[in-house]
Amino acid sequence: MANFSDQHNQPLASDEALQAHIEQALAASPMVGRELDVLYAVIKRAFKPQVFGVEKIPDRPCLFVGNHSLFALDAFVMGPLMLKEYGRFLRPMGDKFLFTQPGLAKLLLSRGGTMGHPEVCSALMAAGEDVLVFPGGAHEAVKPASKRYELQWQERFGFIKLAASHGYTIVPFGMVGPDEFYTHLIEGSDVPNSAIAPLLRKAGLLGDDTRPDMIPPLPLGVMGTLLPKPQPCYLSFAEPVSLASYKRRKPGKAQLKQIRDEVALRIEDELAELLLIREQSRQKDGLLRRLLTV
Structure with missing residues (x-):
């Protein structure tokens, strides 16, 4: 679950940071070799994309x-x-x-x-x-x-x-x-009033300035884990x-x-x-x- 308190941060606030980000973006190259092969194989087997x-x-x-x-x-x-x-x-x-x-x-x-x-x-x-x-x-x-x-x-x-x-x-x-x-165990809009809200606040994942429409649902994946179905x-x-x-x-x-x-x-x-x-x-x-x- 993301740190929702960071949603108002400005990671590219300065011109220098923005230009550095652009330079890194332009320098990026596509995955090749074994890394791509393994990820592709996992996606094909797990999700059977058509x-x-x-x-x-x-x-x-x-x-x-x-x-x-x-x-x-x-x-x-x-x-x-x-x-x-x-x-x-x-x-x-x-x-x-x-x-x-x-x-x-x-x-x-x-x-x-x-x-x-x-x-x-x-x-x-x-x-x-x-x-x-x-x-x-x-x-x-x-x-x-x-x-x-x-x-x-x-x-x-x-x-x-x-x-x-x-x-x-x-x-x-x-x-x-x-x-x-x-599966959505708890919808994002319901999280602030749910039983887990105090735990999320204590962990710094939920703040007073958090927008309810930007909170993700509490997910439940394959066999109750966080792995996607x-x-x-x-x-x-x-x-x-x-x-x-x-x-x-x-x-x-x-x-x-x-x-x-x-x-x-x-x-x-x-x-x-x-x-x-x-x-x-x-x-x-x-x-x-x-x-x-x-």
């Missing part, structure tokens, strides 16, 4: 935009899968609280992750990198079970503005599976949205909303199709997998 629509992805740097799952484990599955099978080194952009601890920040940067900051994203696009963004951010990554596979984008347009300014192509995608890696994962790419025509002109507010809504609609259509495919495939799961995903 990918649809990969032929729609343009042969040029893109901004991949999708729905966010609980604890951001979608990137953990998607990153090695896309790198190993399709040679696409996706650069996931994460919430600032992930970069408040130097050790974790160093690890994420070394594996291609970066902080979701406009200047960082702009630098990656200028370098021709594949960028992975979840506009719902941390808010969508801690949503309650009742909101599974629902986009929580609110009024965010930043990713559209950045893609437009660099003439990037947006590749919408939907992913089903990671939202069921854990081996839910099969389904990933599907929609038709891309090219913003090349906006590289020399800024889209207006109405155009920004139209583009964002179109991207969201394409993701929602993919999610609906994937949920149907999953339902039709359930009988193919072995007995052990069905028992472990209860």
Whole structure:
């Protein structure tokens, strides 16, 4: 469980820190060799990922935009899968609280992750990198079970503005599976009033300034552990949205909303199709997998 009291920290508050972060992000290289092979093998065996629509992805740097799952484990599955099978080194952009601890920040940067900051994203696009963004951010990554596979984008347009300014192509995608890696023993909004709240406060994980909508649920994984349940994962790419025509002109507010809504609609259509495919495939799961995903 994250230290929620750090949510207001500013890890890239100074220009020097921001530039250092950008330099480290640009210097990152994709996993290779045994490390990638082992992680890929674990993902394939545990989650049996199926990918649809990969032929729609343009042969040029893109901004991949999708729905966010609980604890951001979608990137953990998607990153090695896309790198190993399709040679696409996706650069996931994460919430600032992930970069408040130097050790974790160093690890994420070394594996291609970066902080979701406009200047960082702009630098990656200028370098021709594949960028992975979840506009719902941390808010969508801690949503309650009742909101599974629902986009929580609110009024965010930043990713559209950045893609437009660099003439990037947006590749919408939907992913089903990671939202069921854990059962929600206690929903995040109920944690402050739960029996474990005093323990969390004592441990410094819950503070008076903690936003209830940013608290994750209390998770329960496979056989009551914190290991994710081996839910099969389904990933599907929609038709891309090219913003090349906006590289020399800024889209207006109405155009920004139209583009964002179109991207969201394409993701929602993919999610609906994937949920149907999953339902039709359930009988193919072995007995052990069905028992472990209860």
